[in-house]
Amino acid sequence: MYFSDRIFLVNRKENTENVVFCDIESVYGNEDSNARQNGIIPSARAIVRNCDYNREKFVRYEGGAQLESGMYYAYRSFYNGDNVELYLTKKPGAQQ
Numbered sequence: 001m002y003f004s005d006r007i008f009l010v011n012r013k014e015n016t017e018n019v020v021f022c023d024i025e026s027v028y029g030n031e032d033s034n035a036r037q038n039g040i041i042p043s044a045r046a047i048v049r050n051c052d053y054n055r056e057k058f059v060r061y062e063g064g065a066q067l068e069s070g071m072y073y074a075y076r077s078f079y080n081g082d083n084v085e086l087y088l089t090k091k092p093g094a095q096q
Contacts, residue, residue, distance in 0.1 A: 043072060
């Protein structure tokens with residue numbers, strides 16, 4: 001893990017954004033299938049350090065090779081040791 005990408009974790013209640021370094025990766029086949037069965041179209045997963053994540057549900061990304069810029073919704077989080085995997089989707093409620 002290089003944590004070479006940068007995202008903004010958005011707290012809508014407090015109207016704040018926290019810049020954190022991450023890795024943006026594609027979603028694995030099994031996760032993609034499970035999400036689609038529940039009506040979710042996954043866009044990517046962002047791996048952030050556990051200490052940087054405060055259960056924010058919205059992520060703003062400025063664009064890169066793996067993912068286009070925009071606002072994303074973290075529909076699932078998975079704690080994996082010192083890191084958290086945020087599974088992201090674009091959906092109408094996240095487009096503000």
